[in-house]
Amino acid sequence: MTNIISYQGEPGANSHIACREVYPGWTALPCPTFEDAFAAVTDGEARLAMIPIENSVAGRVADIHHLLPDSGLHIVGEFFLPIHHQLMGTTGATLATIKSVQSHVQALGQCRRTLRKLGLQAIVGADTAGSARQIAEAGDPTRAAIASRLAAEVYGLDILAEDVEDEAHNTTRFIILSPEPARIPPGGDCVTSFVFRVRNIPAALYKAMGGFATNGINMTKLESYMIEGQFTATQFYAEVDGHPEEPPLRRALEELAFFSRQLTVLGTYPAHPFRANLRDREPGE
Numbered sequence: 001m002t003n004i005i006s007y008q009g010e011p012g013a014n015s016h017i018a019c020r021e022v023y024p025g026w027t028a029l030p031c032p033t034f035e036d037a038f039a040a041v042t043d044g045e046a047r048l049a050m051i052p053i054e055n056s057v058a059g060r061v062a063d064i065h066h067l068l069p070d071s072g073l074h075i076v077g078e079f080f081l082p083i084h085h086q087l088m089g090t091t092g093a094t095l096a097t098i099k100s101v102q103s104h105v106q107a108l109g110q111c112r113r114t115l116r117k118l119g120l121q122a123i124v125g126a127d128t129a130g131s132a133r134q135i136a137e138a139g140d141p142t143r144a145a146i147a148s149r150l151a152a153e154v155y156g157l158d159i160l161a162e163d164v165e166d167e168a169h170n171t172t173r174f175i176i177l178s179p180e181p182a183r184i185p186p187g188g189d190c191v192t193s194f195v196f197r198v199r200n201i202p203a204a205l206y207k208a209m210g211g212f213a214t215n216g217i218n219m220t221k222l223e224s225y226m227i228e229g230q231f232t233a234t235q236f237y238a239e240v241d242g243h244p245e246e247p248p249l250r251r252a253l254e255e256l257a258f259f260s261r262q263l264t265v266l267g268t269y270p271a272h273p274f275r276a277n278l279r280d281r282e283p284g285e
Contacts, residue, residue, distance in 0.1 A: 004029050005048045006040035012129035012151030018081050018174045019050045032126075034063050038071050041177060049073070049177040055083070056171045058109040064175075065225055065237050068266055069195050075267030077176035078191065080274035085111055085146045085165045088132060088157040093141040095160055102131040103146035111146055114164040120144070132157055171274075175267075182269045186243035191220070191275075193239045193266040196256060204259050205236075211255030212240065215248040235262075243268055 003026040007015035010030050019028040029046050031037040040046040054060045068075075085107055089098055100121040101108075108115065108122045115122055125131035128147040135145040136155040144160065145151075152159050175193075184190060198204035212219050221239040242249040244265065257263045 002027065004040075004046040005050055006031050006037040006046040007050045008032075008034045008037045008052075009127040010129040010133060012132060012148055012154040013127055014081060014083060014148055014172060015050050015052060015174070016129065017148060017150055018052075018079055018172075021081065022050070022077075022079050022176070023048075034067055038067055038073060038177070041073055041179060042071065047178070048076070050079070050174050051177060052172050053175050054173050055106060055110065056169055057165070057167050058106045060223065061106070062225070065195075065223070065235075066227070068237075069235070069264055071177070073177040073179060074181040075175045075193050075269055076178040076180075076182040077269050078272045079174045079176065080272055081172050081174065083110065083165060083170045083172050084149070084163045085128075085170075086149050086152055086159045087111075087114075087144055087146055087161040087164045088135070088152045088159050089144040090136060090139050090141060091156075091158060093144065093158065093160060097141040098144040098160070099142045101144045101146055102135060104128045104131070107146050110170055111164045111166060113166045114161075118161075129154070176269075181267060184243070184268065184270060186245040188243075189271045189275075190241075190243050190268055191239055191271050192242060192244055192249065192268045193237070194253075194264060195235055195237050195266065196260045196263040197235050198259055199261050201259075208256050208259040211252035215252045217242055217249055217252045241271070 102123040131145040132147040132151040218241040
């Protein structure tokens, strides 16, 4: 198999940019949906998948938390991409002519203040690059798109306003998925991701988390979400610093397993250098 990495979206999407940044010599395979990007890997069409999991402004990408546990794929890496959104239109369009702007719901959410200031109607599209393509095909100077600078180049659109994201720290975190787990030795700077469901007993979550505190494990993420369409069926997604083969994390996971109905480790992978900046930064900086 040649070196192919799948992503959700069309050419010019931020996920496409992430693929080029991390694997510049690989072929990036666009997929219509996240399910298709996952399937490209499980079916052997691609070696890896580049999947956004959260954004510093818009929050988590909810679909991913539901797809990951049942995908059979492993997280083998992560990448943090600073996001810069461009407001673009067809030739002849200006800020005075445009009335509406189309993009992915996450991108629209990340540019909310700018859109309100310009008085533009927000229209949700399937993705950022796809929206740029549709605006280019329409040729309507009253319609604009929010997408990447690469998308403007790909589809021949003019950038009407640069870097329209509301927050300068706007960053998307991607995970890299593979059919095989990463083979990294313990002792380095790494992250372990897992999902679990606690038993239906009093203080189960408190007891399950106790092992991480007593073993000095830094838990960097803990999120809950409903599954099976039931308000009482809750699954947790968590990330911690460390390797499961290191005694402190091994003991913490053993204690978690005792209080859990289900525990699945999704991957242990090298921490991206961007994390070092996060650890050194005080909240609010």
